Amino acid sequence: MKPLLEVRDVSLSYHTLQGETAALSHISFTLMPGEFLAIVGPSGCGKSTLLNSICALFEIEEGSILMDGSPIGTQSNSSRIGYMLQKDHLLEWRSVYKNVLLGLEIRKEVTPEKKALVDEMLATYGLDKFKNARPSQLSGGMRQRAALIRTLALKPDLLLLDEPFSALDYQTRLNVSDDIGKILKKEHKPAILVTHDISEAISMADRVIILSKRPAAIVRIVPIDLGIKERTPLASRNAPEFKSYFNLIWKELNKNA
Ligand SMILES: Nc1ncnc2c1ncn2[C@@H]1O[C@H](COP(=O)(O)OP(=O)(O)OP(=O)(O)O)[C@@H](O)[C@H]1O
Ligand SMILES: [Mg+2]
Structure with a gap:
């Protein structure tokens, strides 16, 4: 290998x-x-x-x-390469959903398939009910999971x-x-x-x-x-x-x- x-x-x-x-x-x-x-x-x-x-x-x-x-x-x-930093850098003025889509948006890659992948990860990792919440409404652990989903959405x-x-x-x-x-x-x-x-x-x-x-x-x-x-x-x-x-x-x- x-x-x-x-x-x-x-x-x-x-x-x-x-x-x-x-x-x-x-x-x-x-x-x-x-x-x-x-x-x-x-x-x-x-x-x-x-x-x-x-x-x-x-x-x-x-x-x-x-x-x-x-x-x-x-x-x-x-x-x-996906890079996840110590600070989650979630943007308070965007919903959780809009935050996890941010990287894809910047790359102009918000396709139905990528959105489906994000939806699936949000559900699997217990954040689907918080899609419309603001980052400040999440616990520290939930914020880290949202930051990870945002990074994984780019399929690094x-x-x-x-x-x-x-x-x-x-x-x-x-x-x-x-x-x-x-x-x-x-x-x-x-x-x-x-x-x-x-x-x-x-x-x-x-x-x-x-x-x-x-x-x-x-x-x-x-x-x-x-x-x-x-x-x-x-x-x-x-x-x-x-x-x-x-x-x-x-x-x-x-x-x-
Ligand atoms: N942009 C920079 N310009 C000059 N020196 C820097 C710069 N960035 C880091 N350094 C110096 O380089 C060294 C290594 O920094 P680095 O941030 O990589 O360490 P680290 O192991 O990640 O530290 P920590 O455990 O605090 O996160 C430090 O002494 C730091 O002061
Ligand atoms: Mg360091």
Whole structure:
């Protein structure tokens, strides 16, 4: 099987009037079709910079990033990546329905088929009764689900998630990450999740990439193999191997703090 995404020896620095800030240092990894990667690393190490580079918001200085073998940012793949940020960016002056259709509207792709897909996701993920509500009438978890549907409506081949649950309280966060983990599995979406939360990374990912402090370099990539049948994020937290993965990643992060 060929990788969906190849990040090869990527380095990047920011250049400002104050000087140069190195953010990424020789990052290399691959993502296979259907795979879920999590990225953990110290605050300010360069995690968002890495996601921004993958969706071609920045030009990298060194190295290359390929999607299905072609450099990212080219016509053939620029619209294949969905990016979900920490803030849901739902627009209060539009209804929930109009919000989830926004991306399609911008791309002029509001076709009957795409609308049917959105309707189906709204029903499946418990938001159909809130189609005409305003975002402020939704709970935090419902808002995140609406933001995810808006992203999935574009049928991206790869999802980038930058701390999408960090604004939620702990209990909601557990439920929403479980929900979203199941949704992504059902839709067979490959994804890269950036998180501060080691447990969240282990519970959701097939592999966890540990980054060093800035400039981010890869310290270690840990494959997560939990001996449970139904690998939902919540069930994963109760797997017997969970704690040893937690301790391993915790130690690696602290070694490099
Ligand atoms: N546009 C920019 N210009 C200059 N420096 C920047 C810019 N964006 C980020 N930086 C710096 O680059 C470093 C990495 O930033 P980045 O946002 O990628 O880190 P992060 O790991 O996502 O942080 P956090 O954990 O807080 O989300 C930080 O030191 C930051 O100050
Ligand atoms: Mg960040």
